[in-house]
Each structure stands twice: as structure tokens, then as C-alpha cells.
Amino acid sequence: MQREQRTRNCLTPISRYPDVPHGSKVQWLGLARALMTALVLSCIALPLHAAEEEAHVLMLYGLDPYLPPFLAMDKAMRESLAGETERRAVYFSESLDSQRFAMEKLEPELVALLEKKYKALRIDVVVAVSRTALDFFERHGEQLWPGARVVYMGFLGYESKPSALPPGASAVVSFLDVAGTIDIARRSQPGARRIVVVSGAAEVDRRAQQQAREALAKLHERVPVEFLSGLPLPELVARVAAEPPDSIVIYLVLFRDRGGRPYDPLEVLRAVVKTSRAPVYGAVETYIGLGAVAGSVGSYESRGRLIAEQVRRALAGGPPDPSRTVLAAPNRCVADARALQRWSLDAERLPSGCEIRFKDVPIWRQYWWQIALTLAIVAAQATLIVALFAQRRRRRVAEQTEQAQRAVLARASRLALAGELTGAIAHEINQPLGAILTNADAGDLMLDSGRDRRDELRAILANIRRDDLRASEVIQRLRDLLGKQKFERREFDLNDVVSDLESIMRAEARRRGVVLELRRAPETLAIMGDRVQIQQVLINLVLNAMDAVADESEVRRTVVVSVAKGEGGAVLAVRDRGRGIAPEHRTKLFESFFSTKPTGMGLGLSIARTIVEAHGGHVWAESGPDEGTVFQVELPLAIANGAPSPRPA
Amino acid sequence: MSTTPLIHVVDDDPSMRTALLLLLGEVGFEVRGYSSTGEFLLQPLPDRPGCLLLDVRLPGPSGLELQAALQRQGIMLPIVFLTGHGNVDSSVRAMKAGAVDFLTKPVKRDILLDAVQRALARDATQRAAREEAERVQTRFASLTPRQREVFDLIVAGKLNKQIADELGIAERTVKREREQVMAKLDANSAVDLGRLAELLQRSSSR
Numbered sequence: 016m017q018r019e020q021r022t023r024n025c026l027t028p029i030s031r032y033p034d035v036p037h038g039s040k041v042q043w044l045g046l047a048r049a050l051m052t053a054l055v056l057s058c059i060a061l062p063l064h065a066a067e068e069e070a071h072v073l074m075l076y077g078l079d080p081y082l083p084p085f086l087a088m089d090k091a092m093r094e095s096l097a098g099e100t101e102r103r104a105v106y107f108s109e110s111l112d113s114q115r116f117a118m119e120k121l122e123p124e125l126v127a128l129l130e131k132k133y134k135a136l137r138i139d140v141v142v143a144v145s146r147t148a149l150d151f152f153e154r155h156g157e158q159l160w161p162g163a164r165v166v167y168m169g170f171l172g173y174e175s176k177p178s179a180l181p182p183g184a185s186a187v188v189s190f191l192d193v194a195g196t197i198d199i200a201r202r203s204q205p206g207a208r209r210i211v212v213v214s215g216a217a218e219v220d221r222r223a224q225q226q227a228r229e230a231l232a233k234l235h236e237r238v239p240v241e242f243l244s245g246l247p248l249p250e251l252v253a254r255v256a257a258e259p260p261d262s263i264v265i266y267l268v269l270f271r272d273r274g275g276r277p278y279d280p281l282e283v284l285r286a287v288v289k290t291s292r293a294p295v296y297g298a299v300e301t302y303i304g305l306g307a308v309a310g311s312v313g314s315y316e317s318r319g320r321l322i323a324e325q326v327r328r329a330l331a332g333g334p335p336d337p338s339r340t341v342l343a344a345p346n347r348c349v350a351d352a353r354a355l356q357r358w359s360l361d362a363e364r365l366p367s368g369c370e371i372r373f374k375d376v377p378i379w380r381q382y383w384w385q386i387a388l389t390l391a392i393v394a395a396q397a398t399l400i401v402a403l404f405a406q407r408r409r410r411r412v413a414e415q416t417e418q419a420q421r422a423v424l425a426r427a428s429r430l431a432l433a434g435e436l437t438g439a440i441a442h443e444i445n446q447p448l449g450a451i452l453t454n455a456d457a458g459d460l461m462l463d464s465g466r467d468r469r470d471e472l473r474a475i476l477a478n479i480r481r482d483d484l485r486a487s488e489v490i491q492r493l494r495d496l497l498g499k500q501k502f503e504r505r506e507f508d509l510n511d512v513v514s515d516l517e518s519i520m521r522a523e524a525r526r527r528g529v530v531l532e533l534r535r536a537p538e539t540l541a542i543m544g545d546r547v548q549i550q551q552v553l554i555n556l557v558l559n560a561m562d563a564v565a566d567e568s569e570v571r572r573t574v575v576v577s578v579a580k581g582e583g584g585a586v587l588a589v590r591d592r593g594r595g596i597a598p599e600h601r602t603k604l605f606e607s608f609f610s611t612k613p614t615g616m617g618l619g620l621s622i623a624r625t626i627v628e629a630h631g632g633h634v635w636a637e638s639g640p641d642e643g644t645v646f647q648v649e650l651p652l653a654i655a656n657g658a659p660s661p662r663p664a
Numbered sequence: 665m666s667t668t669p670l671i672h673v674v675d676d677d678p679s680m681r682t683a684l685l686l687l688l689g690e691v692g693f694e695v696r697g698y699s700s701t702g703e704f705l706l707q708p709l710p711d712r713p714g715c716l717l718l719d720v721r722l723p724g725p726s727g728l729e730l731q732a733a734l735q736r737q738g739i740m741l742p743i744v745f746l747t748g749h750g751n752v753d754s755s756v757r758a759m760k761a762g763a764v765d766f767l768t769k770p771v772k773r774d775i776l777l778d779a780v781q782r783a784l785a786r787d788a789t790q791r792a793a794r795e796e797a798e799r800v801q802t803r804f805a806s807l808t809p810r811q812r813e814v815f816d817l818i819v820a821g822k823l824n825k826q827i828a829d830e831l832g833i834a835e836r837t838v839k840r841e842r843e844q845v846m847a848k849l850d851a852n853s854a855v856d857l858g859r860l861a862e863l864l865q866r867s868s869s870r
Contacts, residue, residue: 449769
């Protein structure tokens with residue numbers, strides 16, 4: 016209302032101005048052109064400088080240029096033109112807004128204004144958007160923008176036929192595809208019992224309505240149709256709201272009601288959709304998104320691109336290509352997912368290939384490749400981690416298995432050693448047992464003597480206790496040697512291992528008539544590992560050495576065990592004065608099942624080497640003829656205590 | 665000369681040795697302990713009843729080696745072997761060489777004392793035989809050369825006449841010498857003389 020009044024107040028006086036005479040303007044422009052070409056450096060009008068490089072495109076809108084479809088179209092056109100033309104395009108725009116203003120009254124003043132604005136500016140192409148704009152160009156184009164080619168954008172197909180175009184004009188038209196939209200509606204609602212077609216009273220509105228009538232007439236099935244034409248908005252909204260849900264509402268376009276009141280067709284659509292229980296369809300792209308369910312629409316973007324093509328051709332000059340004079344933007348099915356959901360319509364019923372907009376695109380679909388990439392990386396990492404863990408576990412299991420097997424083998428070997436030492440061990444145990452028994456017998460006799468010999472008896476008991484402990488100590492050592500199966504990692508002094516040899520091997524050495532000499536190192540030699548296994552290695556080497564000197568004369572029946580600190584750690588050496596190792600046997604010394612002894616299993620040295628290597632050390636033998644043999648075991652010292660402590664400065 | 669038997673104990677294990685000495689001492693024997701064969705050999709061996717309790721395994725020469733060495737020296741001290749871990753081989757060797765017994769530790773008191781008693785008995789027997797042989801030897805030494813000749817022929821089973829013929833002397837002289845020999849040697853018959861001859865032969869062959 017207010018706007019209507021203001022329009023009249025402002026514009027009515029202007030309409031009284033007389034038209035500018037045509038002839039004088041042409042003459043003036045001719046002079047201007049002469050000046051322009053003659054005086055290149057003239058400062059009459061700044062744009063003239065760039066005249067040769069720039070292409071001037073005037074967008075002439077018959078309607079409000081800020082309607083969203085026009086903005087989308089304009090954007091697409093400019094993007095499409097950018098960089099495509101030899102000359103840089105410079106855009107100007109004018110709006111007639113004939114739907115809302117009484118253009119017929121304003122036109123003389125508008126023309127006068129435009130004449131002033133453009134008298135020093137060459138326009139190469141005028142893009143006339145809507146029939147109103149084209150009509151205006153036909154009336155005043157030659158006067159205002161002499162030499163300009165016109166590209167017509169007819170947004171309703173019925174408006175233009177190639178024959179109706181002015182000479183030299185080209186056009187982009189799109190057809191208001193009412194038939195297609197009705198078809199979509201029928202597919203979407205096969206059980207619809209009524210079709211309601213909404214349109215306005217403006218001429219554009221009426222033409223659209225006519226098109227709808229024609230399309231509906233062609234329908235095979237007869238469905239009751241009601242046309243709501245030119246109703247004032249409140250009445251229209253009420254009527255549509257009264258429609259049952261199984262009706263189809265086709266909203267065409269409404270610029271004016273029958274009382275002449277102007278509307279924004281999009282606002283009308285919004286109001287209608289708001290209260291309608293029946294689904295609303297529309298044939299204009301911008302309707303989809305404002306509440307309409309679906310429609311066969313032409314994309315404004317594609318229209319923009321087609322306009323760009325026509326503009327490009329117009330700028331290039333030359334005769335127009337008859338086959339490309341009129342370009343038609345294609346129509347296609349577009350639907351609104353939200354509206355489909357609101358009216359509980361099934362998207363499956365829409366024609367195949369129908370673009371569903373405003374779908375709540377799940378985040379994974381929107382960013383599918385980023386997500387896929389992330390997932391792939393995560394999966395790859397996870398796989399890698401799992402693989403590494405699996406590998407590590409496999410290796411650990413393998414290591415544990417190997418260690419367990421080594422421990423079992425080592426124990427079996429120790430049992431064999433114990434077998435060899437049986438005589439000595441029995442002797443070691445029998446000795447204290449014998450002493451105990453004899454002491455007990457002596458004590459018995461003392462008691463029988465009847466005298467008080469308490470002190471002597473106490474001494475005997477002390478002896479018995481000592482011998483008992485001695486026997487149990489032997490058993491404990493045996494248990495240490497034989498009972499344990501697991502590999503234990505502890506720090507110990509290698510000297511102690513040598514000292515233990517004293518108690519374990521003394522009896523055996525005596526039995527064999529061999530002198531066993533043990534030499535400890537002066538300092539602590541800390542080793543990290545399994546003490547019993549190292550003990551086993553040493554016993555093995557000592558037994559071998561004793562075997563080596565078994566047949567020697569008494570002076571040579573000596574085995575020396577020594578331990579000392581070497582360069583690479585602690586070195587155990589077992590030296591005998593036997594006949595040495597035959598050269599052909601030396602390489603096979605540490606192999607399994609190699610033995611020169613008639614009863615030898617050939618496992619002792621191979622197990623000894625396995626044990627030593629498991630401790631990070633190595634074992635080797637040196638032998639010369641008649642010099643005897645030295646077996647040496649080098650073991651790394653434990654870091655913590657093995658490293659020499661720094662001396663005070 | 666003390667009549668208490670002296671028992672020698674050779675064992676390198678101090679506990680065992682001490683226990684044995686204590687027990688045997690308690691039983692009433694006199695005892696001496698040695699830790700090795702060498703130590704035993706270095707000690708002068710008193711001439712008195714006794715026996716040797718000997719370990720087989722010893723540092724240096726073994727018990728069996730000591731046994732052999734003693735035999736070579738003519739020392740008849742009876743030996744009871746006592747070992748911690750005896751085997752058939754060494755026990756057979758020991759017994760063949762005249763050991764009284766071969767005992768395994770731990771040994772029961774009765775068995776040990778029984779073996780010791782047997783060893784002492786043997787020692788007594790040997791000792792008695794040796795004393796008798798010595799006595800006979802002394803008496804034999806008192807015979808004149810002629811009397812020895814007569815003795816030899818009597819022991820050889822010759823009659824007086826045969827002896828007289830062989831020696832070229834009168835049968836009466838033979839008879840008188842024979843009586844002298846019988847008196848000097850404290851014998852009653854030719855059979856007694858034969859036994860003495862055997863005794864003398866054994867002791868002289870040593």
C-alpha cells in the first residue's frame with residue numbers, strides 16, 4: 016500500500032516531461048563519435064580511453080534485477096564470460112521494474128536520464144531481460160545505445176518467437192514447462208483427485224495460466240481442475256488451505272491480483288505453501304527451495320551461460336547465425352527433499368534423474384572423499400599397528416619358545432651331567448650321612464656308660480647338626496642344578512660360579528684323581544643372566560677337561576679353572592694338560608651330536624655354546640699338540656655394576 | 665706292651681673321621697686318625713694288636729694302593745675298607761688282596777664293630793702264628809748243624825736207619841740226635857716236627 020502511494024507521488028510528475036527529439040540526439044552522438052575517434056587523448060569522458068579494449072555490456076532488466084533467479088543468472092553469465100572474450104567485459108545495468116512502477120508514465124523522463132548517462136558511453140551489447148526490457152530497447156535502443164546489439168532473455172517461452180525479435184537480435188528463452196510440472200505432480204501423486212492451478216491477473220500471469228490450460232487439456236486422464244486466478248493473497252491462501260491433502264496445487268506465477276495489487280511471486284508462494292495441506296508444485300527454479308515440492312524447471316544458471324554465449328557472439332560481430340539466434344534453456348525435474356518429507360511424498364515416484372535438492376546430506380556424503388581418505392589412513396595405520404603388534408607378538412612367542420626349548424635342552428643336558436657326577440654326588444651325601452650315623456652311635460654308647468658326659472654329647476650333637484646341614488646343602492645344590500627349568504635373568508658374580516665348582520666338583524675330581532685348581536678374579540665380575548646355566552657350562556667344560564687328562568700321568572692330571580676380566584667382558588678359562596684336540600675335530604667341536612667319547616651324546620658343548628650365546632657371549636677353544644686345551648668363555652659384564660667406576664681425580 | 669687294640673682310621677673327611685674315632689674310642693679301643701695314606705705311612709706303626717679302617721677314595725694314593733703297599737712291606741695289619749660309594753670292582757680287588765671286609769657308608773655300629781672284631785681276631789691269630797714261628801725259629805737256631813740235617817731228614821719222612829746210611833753215621837747216633845732235636849724244639853712226635861717244618865718254611869719264605 017505504502018509503496019504504491021509513494022510510487023505514484025514520486026513518479027507521476029516525471030511522466031509529464033516531453034520526449035527528447037530523436038534527430039538531435041543522433042546528430043549529437045555522431046559528433047561525439049567523431050570526436051572520440053579523432054581525439055584519442057581527449058578527456059571528455061573517462062571510459063573513452065578504454066573504449067577499444069573494453070566490451071561494454073548493459074544489463075537491462077524489465078523486472079527487479081535483485082530477484083534471486085536474476086542474481087544467479089547474472090553470476091553465471093559473468094563467470095562464463097570472464098576470460099572468454101578478447102576484450103574485458105564491463106557491465107552496466109538499468110532496471111525498468113515495470114511490474115511495480117507505471118512505466119508508461121515514467122518512460123520519457125527515464126529515457127531523458129538514460130540519454131544523459133550514456134551519451135558519451137558506447138554500449139556494445141544490451142541484454143534485455145524480459146519482454147518489457149526488449150520492448151523498451153525496440154523503442155529507444157537506437158537512440159540511447161546506437162550500434163548496440165541486443166540479446167533477449169525471455170524467461171517465459173511463449174513471449175518470444177524468432178520472428179518477433181528485432182533485427183540483429185538474438186535470444187535465450189526458457190519455456191515455462193507447465194505440462195512437465197503437471198506430469199511430475201501426477202507421478203508424485205497418482206491418486207490425486209483434484210488439481211488446483213494458481214496464477215495472477217497480470218499479463219504474464221495470464222499467459223502462464225493459458226499455458227497450463229493447454230497442457231491440462233492434453234492430459235489423458237480426466238482430473239477435476241480448478242483455476243484460482245488473480246485472487247487477493249488472503250483469499251488465495253484460505254482457498255488453498257482448504258484443499259484436501261490428496262489435491263495437487265500448481266503454482267504458476269502471481270505478479271498482480273485482479274484488483275491490480277502487485278506481488279512478489281515468491282512471497283505469494285511462501286504464503287500459499289505455509290498453510291497448504293496439499294502439495295504445491297511450481298515450474299520456476301526458485302520455487303523449489305521456497306516450499307514447492309517439485310517442478311520441471313529451467314536452471315537460471317544455464318540461462319546465464321547461454322546468455323554469455325549470445326553476448327560473446329554479439330561482441331564478435333558478423334552476421335548472426337540463424338540456427339543459434341534463439342537458444343532454449345533445457346528444463347528438468349528438480350525436487351525439494353524437505354517438501355517431499357513434509358507432504359509424505361515418495362521421491363521414488365519422481366521421474367528418474369530428478370534432482371533432489373536440500374537433502375540433509377549426511378556428512379559422510381558431503382565430505383565423502385575427505386572422510387574416505389581419513390578412514391583409509393586410519394585403517395592403514397590401524398592395520399600397520401595391528402600388523403606390528405602381531406609381528407612383535409609372534410617374535411616374542413618365537414623367542415619365548417626358543418628360550419623355553421633352550422631351557423629344556425639345557426636341563427636335559429644338566430641331568431646328563433648329573434648322571435656323570437652321580438658317584439661324586441653320592442659320596443658327597445654319604446659322607447655326612449655316615450658321620451651322622453656314627454656320631455649317633457657314639458652318643459648312644461656314651462649314654463650307656465652311665466657317666467655324666469653332657470659336654471661330649473653336646474659336641475656330638477653339634478657335629479651331627481653340621482653334617483646334616485652339609486648333606487642338605489649338597490641336595491640343595493643339586494636341586495638348583497636340576498630342578499629349575501625356566502630361564503632366570505639375574506645379576507651374579509662370576510667368581511661365585513667358580514667357587515661353587517669347589518663343592519660340586521671336588522669329589523668328582525678326587526674320584527678321578529685329578530687336581531682341580533680354581534682361580535678367582537680379584538674384582539667382582541657381575542654378569543646378567545642365568546647363574547645355573549653358566550654353572551652348567553663350566554661343569555661341562557671341567558668334566559671335558561677331566562676326561563682329557565684321564566689317561567695322563569699323575570703330573571698332568573690337573574685342570575685349572577680361572578676367571579679374569581678381559582677386554583670384551585669376563586673371561587672364564589678351563590685349561591687341561593691333555594693331548595689337545597685333533598685338528599680335524601676342531602671345527603666340529605661345538606656341533607650337536609659330535610663326540611669323540613664312546614659314551615658321549617655330543618650335546619654338552621653345543622648346549623654350552625647355545626647358553627653362552629644366549630647370554631651375549633661366545634665360547635672358543637685353543638689347543639696345541641701336547642700343550643693341552645683351553646676352553647674360554649667370554650661373557651659381557653652387566654652394565655650397572657660391571658662398568659668401572661670413575662676414579663676420583 | 666699294651667693289650668688294648670689300636671685302631672687306625674684313615675679318612676679324609678674330618679667329620680667322618682672324628683665320628684669314627686669317637687665311636688671306637690667309646691667302645692674301648694685306642695684310636696688314631698689320619699687324613700691320607702701318606703700321613704698313615706709317615707707315622708711309625710707300633711707293634712701292638714689293632715687293625716686299619718681305610719677309606720677307598722682318598723686324596724693322593726687310594727686305600728687300595730695303601731693296602732698293596734702294606735702287603736709289600738710285610739705289614740699284616742688287617743684292613744676293613746669303608747667307602748662312601750663302593751663299587752664291585754674295587755670291593756673285589758680289596759677282598760682278593762686280603763681285606764677283612766668292605767663296608768659302605770653310612771655303616772651301622774654293629775656291622776662296623778663286628779668287622780673290627782673280626783679284623784682284631786685275625787690280627788690276634790696272625791700275631792700268635794707269628795710269635796710261634798719266631799719261637800720255633802729261636803729253638804731251631806739252637807740246633808747243631810748235625811741236628812738240622814737229622815731234622816730235615818726226619819721231616820722228609822726218613823727212618824733212623826735210612827738217616828744213618830745217608831749221613832754215614834751210626835743209627836744209635838741218629839737216635840740220640842733225634843731225641844736232642846725233639847727236646848730242643850719241644851716236639852713229641854715226627855708229626856709235630858713236620859708241622860714245625862712247615863711253619864719254619866713259611867716264615868723263612870717271607
